[in-house]
Amino acid sequence: MARRRSVSAVGDRAPSDRELSRLLRSVVTVADHKSLRPWRLITLRGDDRLRLGAALDAATGAVRDPGEPNPKPLRAPLLIAIVASRLDHPAVPHWEQTATAAGAGHLLSLALSEAGWGVMWRSGVHANAPQVRAVHGLADDELLMGWLYVGDVDPAYARRSATSSRPVPDPQAFLSPMPR
Template sequence: MKFFADPALESMATRRSVSKVGPETPSDAEIAVLLDAVTPVADHKALRPWRLILLRGDDRMKLANALDAADGVTREEGEYNTKPFRAELLIAIVFSPTEHPKVPEWEQRVTAAGAGHLLELALWQKGWGVMWRTGLLANAPEVHAAHGLQERESLLGWLYVGSIDEHFRERLLNSNRPALDADQFLGRMPR
């Protein structure tokens, strides 16, 4: 693995998705502070075509029920969809486009995804485990309604956020995962 002298680059290079996070989570106030690292995302005309919804506690059951309704699943009494309970905190990344003659919707969607990824990196830098999850039902009408989305809005997924188990953190630190060969991503215009 390549090491960087710059701590920001090092954090970016070592970021990993953490599929199983622990119960500790950042507070709403801590997340609000991290948004300072997100707002500089490339954003043509500063439209801010994104917003976040924090899901904690009973909000996760509301999502579980919406996912089941969207999938046509009926469960036995006391059973529930466990997917939203993989973390104590889910952060819904909402794409919220604005009509603009110079900024097409696809460009705004890229900005919203960039904001989500910057938040993921900021959380990682602060020591939190994060997994960005989506799914085929993310934009089902029942899931939209559960999140209170407007007609033109859509979900880009949820960041599942929590603490990182110390054994897993140790494994990450000692990983010898090879860096990607940059040449495969770099090219030139055809001559």
């Protein structure tokens, strides 16, 4: 986990749905109060990414030349939308359910990274714009938390990353006793 790094530039290969299902075995164990499973994932490949780009353009009011797609969703061959499903439950507040969805997204990014794929979690202020929500088929009680951009990694980058001496933040900065 300490070797995990966001990879902004990935190649054209991506894990298959079968490989994703295998990796999800380590994700479905995410901490989940009352086992509500308040999250789901949506895969975007091929033309789905063009549809997302058009929805993002509609949300931002961007105008492009005909035939010129929004390049952002095309940065990776696979995008995985992370969706929090907020359920009404007397013992589990919505914020906790959103935290579970975020945990699932992060576990998936770790699993993908460990399997050798490049991953970057991207979001933005327009992730929950009506046009973007519609293209994902979200229900009113769902929140789009962003997308994991996934693809293969250049072998030279993978070697450099594996031996990186980039310092990790001091863990003590995040730990303190309860105040008296």
